[in-house]
Amino acid sequence: MLDCLRKEELTSFLYDVRYVILFYVLGDWMTTLYALEYGFEGNILPAIVIAKYGIFHVLLLKFLFMVLLFRSYQVIRNFPWLWDFTRKTVAGMGLVVSVENFVVILLGSRFFQHLFIFS
Numbered sequence: 001m002l003d004c005l006r007k008e009e010l011t012s013f014l015y016d017v018r019y020v021i022l023f024y025v026l027g028d029w030m031t032t033l034y035a036l037e038y039g040f041e042g043n044i045l046p047a048i049v050i051a052k053y054g055i056f057h058v059l060l061l062k063f064l065f066m067v068l069l070f071r072s073y074q075v076i077r078n079f080p081w082l083w084d085f086t087r088k089t090v091a092g093m094g095l096v097v098s099v100e101n102f103v104v105i106l107l108g109s110r111f112f113q114h115l116f117i118f119s
Contacts, residue, residue, distance in 0.1 A: 013073050017087055020069070024094025025062045031101030032058065039104050 014021075032041065033055055041047040049057050069090065076082045 009074070010070075013070055016073070016083070017066070017069065017091075019091035020066075020087055020094060022094075023091050023098050025059075025066065027098035028094050028101065029055075029059055029062060031098050031105065035101040035104040038108050 032046070036050070036055065041050055046058050046061065049061060069086075072086060073083065076086065
């Protein structure tokens with residue numbers, strides 16, 4: 001019975017975070033992998049990991065983050081507004097960094113430089 005509850009909980013979590021997985025985990029990692037040919041990693045933690053251990057270890061960091069997100073889900077899922085905010089924020093961040101990496105691939109420079117936000 002307990003095993004069935006855990007499976008349902010994990011299935012529910014994976015469904016809830018499908019856009020986090022798509023944008024934050026896969027989108028960011030795959031576009032970073034490709035964009036590194038045209039630039040450098042701007043985020044300090046992944047940059048250190050990539051320099052020291054390689055790009056594939058960034059997936060390990062993302063997996064560890066997903067474990068933390070699952071633990072958060074277990075605690076805050078009874079507050080739907082808070083869980084929605086959390087997962088949508090992470091998915092949104094993943095979308096932004098994926099688009100940023102994609103722009104680096106296409107234009108050879110950062111997206112926010114084109115918006116004149118950062119010089």
